[in-house]
Amino acid sequence: MTFNFIRLDIPDVILIKVKPYRDKRGSLLNIYNRSKFESMGIHDEFVQDLLSYSIKGILRGLHYQKQPKAQAKLVAVLRGKIFDVAVDIRKGSPTYGKWVGITLSSNDNAMLYVPKGFAHGFCVQSDEAIIFYKLSSEYDANLDRGVAWNDPEIGIKWPIDAPIISNKDTKWPVLRNADNNFVFGV
Numbered sequence: 001m002t003f004n005f006i007r008l009d010i011p012d013v014i015l016i017k018v019k020p021y022r023d024k025r026g027s028l029l030n031i032y033n034r035s036k037f038e039s040m041g042i043h044d045e046f047v048q049d050l051l052s053y054s055i056k057g058i059l060r061g062l063h064y065q066k067q068p069k070a071q072a073k074l075v076a077v078l079r080g081k082i083f084d085v086a087v088d089i090r091k092g093s094p095t096y097g098k099w100v101g102i103t104l105s106s107n108d109n110a111m112l113y114v115p116k117g118f119a120h121g122f123c124v125q126s127d128e129a130i131i132f133y134k135l136s137s138e139y140d141a142n143l144d145r146g147v148a149w150n151d152p153e154i155g156i157k158w159p160i161d162a163p164i165i166s167n168k169d170t171k172w173p174v175l176r177n178a179d180n181n182f183v184f185g186v
Contacts, residue, residue, distance in 0.1 A: 002018070002019045003016055003017070003018055003030075003033065003036050003037075004016070004017040004018075004019070005040045008100045008102065009098075009100050010086065010088055010095045010098055010099075010100050012088075012115045012117075012118075013086045013100050013112065013113065013114060013115065013118065014040065014042070014112070014113040015102055015110060015111075015112055015113075016074075016110065016111045016112070016113060017108070017109060017110045018030060018031070018109045018110070018111070019109070020109055029109060031074075031076060031111070031132075031134075032046065032074065032134060042072075042113060042115075044072040044115075044116075044136040045136060046072075046074065046134040046135060046136055047135065047136060047137065047138060048134075048135040048137070048138045048139065049132070049133065049134055049135070050132070050133040050135065051078075051130060051131070051132055051133075052129075052130070052131040052133070053128065053129070053130050053131075054124045054128070054129050054131070055124060055127065055128050055129075055164075056124050056125070056126060056127050056128065057123070057124065057160060057162070057163055057164045058123065058124045058163070058164050058165075059121065059122070059123040059124075059149055059158065059160065059163035059164065059165050059169070060121055060122055060123075060166070060169065061085065061119065061120055061121015061122060061146065061149055061169065062085070062087055062119035062120065062121040062146055062147040062148070062149055062151075062172065063119060063120055063121065063144070063145070063146045064089060064117075064118065064119045064120065064145055064146065064147075064180075064182075065137065065139070065140060065143045065144055065145065066143040066145055066179065066180070066181050067116075067143075067181050067182070068143075069137040069138070069140045069143050070116035070117065070136075070137060070182070071116065071135045071136055071137045071139075072113070072114065072115050072116050072135070072136040072137075073112075073113070073114040073120055073133050073134070073135055073136075074111055074112075074113055074114075074133065074134040075104065075111060075112045075113075075114065075120070075122075075131060075132070075133055076104070076110075076111040076131070076132045076133075077104045077105055077106050077129060077130070077131055077132075078106055078130040078131070078132050079106050079126075079128065079129060079130040080105065080106060080124065080125075080126035080127070080128055080129030080130065081103060081104070081105035081106070081107075081124075081125045081126040081129065082103070082104055082105075082122040082123065082124055082125060082126075082129050082131060083101055083102075083103055083122060083123050083125060083158065083159050083160075084101065084102055084103070084104050084112050084120075084121075084122045085099055085100070085101040085120065085121050085122065085156055085158075086099065086100055086101075086112070086114045086118045086119070086120055087099040087118060087119040087120075087121075087147065087154055087156070087175070088117065088118055089117060089118060089119050089147065089175060089178065089180050089182055090117040090118075090182040090183060090184040091180070091182060091183050091184065092183055092184040092185065093117075093184035094184075096184070097153060097154055097175055098154075099154055099155075099156050101156065101157070103125070105126070106130075116136070116182070117182040117184070119146065119147045119175075121149055123158055123159065123160050123163055125159060125160075145172075145178065145179050145180065146168075146169065146172035146178075147172050147173070147174065147175045147178050148172045148173060148174050148175075149163070149165065149169060149172070151174040151175050152174075153174060153175060153176065154174075154175060
């Protein structure tokens with residue numbers, strides 16, 4: 001099984017395509033291989049796995065966790081299709097406030113690597129979706145933060161007009177006012 005690492009417009013965010021092993025019995029897909037990831041500069045140790053279930057029209061995000069428990073994420077779709085977004089929130093970064101978005105589906109054997117210092121969110125485009133995350137730090141409610149999904153200065157072009165959003169996600173500030181302790185290069 002091979003990994004194809006594709007750096008996106010923000011080079012720290014990486015699309016990872018995996019070629020599965022297939023035979024008459026089915027298939028086998030390698031989701032994570034430490035040495036292959038490290039060869040591409042991804043040195044995060046993943047310590048927590050999550051499954052998220054959502055229905056069509058749900059938008060989750062834009063979430064991040066502050067230092068000292070910032071989270072890198074490896075995101076894969078086990079069922080359905082999502083539009084997945086990463087926003088650079090590292091102060092001083094040449095791509096600060098910029099975003100990249102990619103469609104991930106259970107049919108494409110692809111994952112998105114979102115490094116520390118990025119806010120992350122997605123919206124569900126299929127009737128339902130099951131999303132698998134690997135996280136580099138355990139969830140800490142005291143460090144949980146976010147940025148408004150519709151911050152006009154970021155200008156994400158979500159593929160949905162009227163998303164279903166949690167009460168918590170409607171209250172996140174715009175990036176300019178966000179509680180954020182990420183600094184580029186630190």
